[in-house]
Amino acid sequence: MKFLVCISKAPDTTSKIEFTDGDTKFNEAGVQYIVNPYDEWYALVRALELKESLGGSVTTITVGEVGDESIIRKALAIGADNAVRVNAQANDAYFTAFQIAEYAKANGFDIVFTGKETINYNGSQVGGMVAEMLNQPFVSLASKLELNGAAATINREMTGGVEVVEVNTPFVVSSAKGMAEQRIPNMRGIMAARTKPLEVIEPAACEDLTSFATYSLPEAKSACKYVEADNIAELVNLLHTEAKVI
Amino acid sequence: MSVLVYIDTLNGSVAKNAMEAVNYGSKIGSTTVVTNGSISEGDLAALGNVGAAKVLVNRAVSTNDASQITNIVAAAADSCGATTIVFSQDLTGRAVAPRLSAKLKAGLASGAIALPSADGSVKVNVFSGKAFGNVSFNSDKKIISLTPNSIQIEETGGSAVVEEFNADAGSASLTVKDVQKQEGDVLLPEAELVVSAGRGLKGPENWGMVEELAKTLGAATACSRPVADIGWRPHHEHVGQTGVAIRPNLYIAAGISGAIQHLAGVNGSKVIVVINTDPEAPFFKAADYGIVGDAFEVLPKLKEEIEKLKAQN
Numbered sequence: 413m414k415f416l417v418c419i420s421k422a423p424d425t426t427s428k429i430e431f432t433d434g435d436t437k438f439n440e441a442g443v444q445y446i447v448n449p450y451d452e453w454y455a456l457v458r459a460l461e462l463k464e465s466l467g468g469s470v471t472t473i474t475v476g477e478v479g480d481e482s483i484i485r486k487a488l489a490i491g492a493d494n495a496v497r498v499n500a501q502a503n504d505a506y507f508t509a510f511q512i513a514e515y516a517k518a519n520g521f522d523i524v525f526t527g528k529e530t531i532n533y534n535g536s537q538v539g540g541m542v543a544e545m546l547n548q549p550f551v552s553l554a555s556k557l558e559l560n561g562a563a564a565t566i567n568r569e570m571t572g573g574v575e576v577v578e579v580n581t582p583f584v585v586s587s588a589k590g591m592a593e594q595r596i597p598n599m600r601g602i603m604a605a606r607t608k609p610l611e612v613i614e615p616a617a618c619e620d621l622t623s624f625a626t627y628s629l630p631e632a633k634s635a636c637k638y639v640e641a642d643n644i645a646e647l648v649n650l651l652h653t654e655a656k657v658i
Numbered sequence: 659m660s661v662l663v664y665i666d667t668l669n670g671s672v673a674k675n676a677m678e679a680v681n682y683g684s685k686i687g688s689t690t691v692v693t694n695g696s697i698s699e700g701d702l703a704a705l706g707n708v709g710a711a712k713v714l715v716n717r718a719v720s721t722n723d724a725s726q727i728t729n730i731v732a733a734a735a736d737s738c739g740a741t742t743i744v745f746s747q748d749l750t751g752r753a754v755a756p757r758l759s760a761k762l763k764a765g766l767a768s769g770a771i772a773l774p775s776a777d778g779s780v781k782v783n784v785f786s787g788k789a790f791g792n793v794s795f796n797s798d799k800k801i802i803s804l805t806p807n808s809i810q811i812e813e814t815g816g817s818a819v820v821e822e823f824n825a826d827a828g829s830a831s832l833t834v835k836d837v838q839k840q841e842g843d844v845l846l847p848e849a850e851l852v853v854s855a856g857r858g859l860k861g862p863e864n865w866g867m868v869e870e871l872a873k874t875l876g877a878a879t880a881c882s883r884p885v886a887d888i889g890w891r892p893h894h895e896h897v898g899q900t901g902v903a904i905r906p907n908l909y910i911a912a913g914i915s916g917a918i919q920h921l922a923g924v925n926g927s928k929v930i931v932v933i934n935t936d937p938e939a940p941f942f943k944a945a946d947y948g949i950v951g952d953a954f955e956v957l958p959k960l961k962e963e964i965e966k967l968k969a970q971n
Contacts, residue, residue: 425786544757552749569749572839572840573838589901622796626792634946647931648964651947
């Protein structure tokens with residue numbers, strides 16, 4: 413089985429979110445980048461588990477510039493066999509999906525894994541787009557995936573519950589909580605990652621369909637209004653007459 | 659301008675977030691709604707009240723198959739000449755909107771929280787609710803996926819024309835084997851009121867008071883990550899960065915310290931009430947109302963006071 417895992421970088425959760433250049437650019441000064449948690453904890457680790465029990469290979473693909481190689485090495489340290497970096501800035505989900513689909517078409521994978529969304533753009537876009545471009549089924553928001561030959565049984569989140577679906581490889585799946593448990597890379601993995609293949613390819617021609625014109629920050633919250641613990645009637649009164657939410 | 663709105667009605671009714679998407683579409687242009695499954699004609703005609711002029715319903719596809727639904731929506735967009743297509747950013751919207759974007763080469767703005775501005779750009783949530791971005795489109799056709807609970811529905815009092823829509827959806831790409839319905843009356847992702855609790859409650863046996871308060875309010879219940887991880891509560895209740903992100907009108911958090919990962923899932927809430935014994939809990943910085951106190955005493959009292967309020971009104 414050949415598995416392809418889409419890996420994106422994301423600013424560490426504790427990063428201060430600020431913008432520069434007239435609010436058109438994310439201020440990267442002092443920002444620590446991590447592997448997007450959904451890509452790492454759920455997509456990558458489940459692909460590795462399947463490889464360990466069924467054999468095969470796990471390749472990661474990242475659309476990004478040379479600075480992204482530290483997070484790609486992290487994915488290799490966790491256990492991916494090899495990595496591909498498409499040498500381009502990922503500004504638009506369609507552009508990113510197009511690059512991944514082109515690579516997947518040329519190399520043929522049984523399952524393409526993505527995370528549910530990135531924690532910086534929260535778009536949930538790339539997986540579905542790749543599936544359409546590959547003309548393959550797309551199972552979104554999977555919380556469990558078992559593979560038996562070419563037939564996969566997948567639990568996915570649905571409005572009001574969980575749905576168990578069956579789908580045959582090849583397909584694209586986006587991974588949510590429950591798929592796998594986070595793995596911490598060990599020293600041996602970190603050492604091995606240094607010499608694992610990281611292929612850099614140039615992007616295929618594709619136009620962006622969208623761009624972020626500007627960014628803004630929410631208005632600062634006014635200070636918390638404290639209510640005494642023995643005066644809950646006052647809290648209920650505030651929620652009813654001031655906040656008007658009950 | 660012609661607008662098409664896809665709504666998921668597979669559980670047999672029109673959810674509030676679906677009505678929001680229809681109402682949103684009707685403020686952009688003349689709105690046709692497309693859906694699939696066995697929902698009643700009366701429920702669909704009633705969408706006129708939130709701004710739909712026409713509703714197309716495909717009865718043949720009754721599963722949530724992203725590729726089939728994509729084909730139906732693409733055919734509907736073609737038939738009504740829609741240049742803007744609206745989804746709700748719900749679980750179905752997340753699966754179908756990107757497929758449709760790739761199929762039509764139409765830019766997708768996901769997580770919209772406001773109507774398009776004069777220049778056509780759309781304000782969306784980014785950085786897990788910590789910032790907003792204005793998405794501009796480089797394509798003629800546009801797809802907008804609307805964050806649930808981000809607009810006020812305005813009723814128009816109209817009624818929509820309902821038509822069967824038998825577009826070829828292609829063959830099924832997956833089969834549904836089983837559906838496990840979530841317990842509880844109010845579904846968390848679309849709830850307007852949410853009562854949530856964390857490790858401060860000391861054990862799963864103490865959740866009765868959380869559930870009772872939620873029931874009194876008509877709220878959904880939620881929890882923090884540690885509580886879901888140790889199995890006190892089901893995973894689908896976990897709100898936060900790696901769980902569900904919600905934006906209810908009211909979020910009541912008891913015994914949750916407010917780690918940044920938890921805030922990432924709830925900072926879109928309109929009003930946050932924090933109950934914690936520790937006055938230094940970081941959650942108070944994000945709260946609108948705070949009570950430094952013991953959840954075991956505050957939650958039952960809060961339920962009592964809300965009952966009193968309900969009795970008066």
